[in-house]
Amino acid sequence: MSFGKPEGYDERVRPRPLGSRIRSRTAAVAACVVLGLGLIGGAVTGSWLTGDDGEDGGASTFAAAGQLWHSVPVDQLFPPTVQGQGAGPGGADRTWTRIAVAPDTGCTGAFDPLLSKVLAPVGCQRLLRATYTDATQSYVTTVGLLFTKADIAAMTSLSTRFKNEKLGDRTDLLPRPYAAKSTVAATFGDKQRASWTVSVLTDAPVVVYAVSGWADGRTVDAPEPADEAVTSGSTTAPSQSGLGNEAQGLADRVERSLRKTVDSPSETSASETSKTSGTAASSKASEENS
Numbered sequence: 001m002s003f004g005k006p007e008g009y010d011e012r013v014r015p016r017p018l019g020s021r022i023r024s025r026t027a028a029v030a031a032c033v034v035l036g037l038g039l040i041g042g043a044v045t046g047s048w049l050t051g052d053d054g055e056d057g058g059a060s061t062f063a064a065a066g067q068l069w070h071s072v073p074v075d076q077l078f079p080p081t082v083q084g085q086g087a088g089p090g091g092a093d094r095t096w097t098r099i100a101v102a103p104d105t106g107c108t109g110a111f112d113p114l115l116s117k118v119l120a121p122v123g124c125q126r127l128l129r130a131t132y133t134d135a136t137q138s139y140v141t142t143v144g145l146l147f148t149k150a151d152i153a154a155m156t157s158l159s160t161r162f163k164n165e166k167l168g169d170r171t172d173l174l175p176r177p178y179a180a181k182s183t184v185a186a187t188f189g190d191k192q193r194a195s196w197t198v199s200v201l202t203d204a205p206v207v208v209y210a211v212s213g214w215a216d217g218r219t220v221d222a223p224e225p226a227d228e229a230v231t232s233g234s235t236t237a238p239s240q241s242g243l244g245n246e247a248q249g250l251a252d253r254v255e256r257s258l259r260k261t262v263d264s265p266s267e268t269s270a271s272e273t274s275k276t277s278g279t280a281a282s283s284k285a286s287e288e289n290s
Contacts, residue, residue, distance in 0.1 A: 058203065062152055065204035065262050069126040069147045074101055076261050077145060078130035078254065087249030089230075089242040094249055096132040096141070100180030104128050107146065115173040115198075119207065122158050123149030129178045131185045132250060133215060140185040141212040141246045142177040143254050148205045159200040168198045169225045175209045187217030195238040195247045197226040199255065206258065210251035212243045226251075 068077065078101060084094035107116065107124035129144040148155065162168055174196050179188040192213035199208045213220065224236050229244020238244050 059152065061262060062204060065206060065258070066125070066147060068258065068261060069104060069128055069145070072261055074128075074130075077128060077257065078143070079257060082132065082250060082253050084249040084253060087252070088245050094245070095135045096246075096250055097135070098130050098132050099140075099183045099185060100131045100178065102129040102131075102178045102180075110144070110146075110176055112172060112174050112176070114170075115175065118161075118167060118173060119146070119148075119158075121150070122154050122205070122207070125149045125205075131178045131180055131183070131188070133184050134246065137184050137215055139212055139241075139243060139246050140177070140188045140215045141210055141250050142175070142185075142188070143210040143250045144175060144178075144208070145254070145258065146207040146209070148207065150205050152202065155200060155205055156202045159202050162198070162200050169228065171223055173198075174223065175211050177211050177213065184215045188213055188215075191219040192217060193223050194220045194241070195224055195226045195229045195243040197247050197251050199251060201255075204258070204262070208251050208255045208258070210247040210254075212238075212246040212250075214241070214243075 078098055080098050082096040082098075084096065086093060088094045104126050107119070107127050110116075110127055110129070111119065124146060126147045127144060128147070129142055131140055131142045133140050150158070167173055174190075174193055175198065176190060177185070177188045177193065179185050193211050194213045196211040197209060201208065210226075212226075220237070222236070224234075224238040224244065226244040226248040228234065229236065229239040230248055231239070234240075
């Protein structure tokens, strides 16, 4: 295409008035500006998801994510009801209801000893946990957000180790459930763990995990990691029951909620009674365990 003779140019055609051409060019420039701003805005919005927002922006987002445990209401991090469209076995929809929120604490006793040792290099700033049940109250799942003290390099190193050494599949490296009193999860202990997942984020100082089991308190001799339990054709109990889907589905959606919260800081404003996740978590846990 020539800038001197635009596409469709014909010397026999009477030129359009200068004013008309100027207006057309002005409109084109305006459209380009709008499109450019839209693309820039989209890039900024998606930076948390892709990690491609540049070194300074990435560090800023990383730092902001690390403060969510005390600046965001618990209902944003752990919604009272979580919809899992297509999250169940065979693509079935799931609905999870929160039945208890643990007070925000340190990490003592929250993980199997070897998992605590593996996570030690990134430190433990705060641990938030909530336990959910499915619509039939047949299953219970604890999902947790471990806010670490680590920088981007340390989180990346831990994530790489998890992948290379397949630490997320080891049955001696499990997170522990939160068994809230007077709920269907009251008997949800270490021996009831059926499936689990652990995800080390690299664009936030957070480890997201979930562990699931039956609500009737039955013990499990051979827990299975969620990524294996959701594999088509698996005949294990956690797979056949859909407990792998429970753990994976809830962890995935809580992680999405976390990312959305960082992308939408204006949504983090809340009433004074639930101003911080720690305060909200503590009050909610007291209410649900009374």
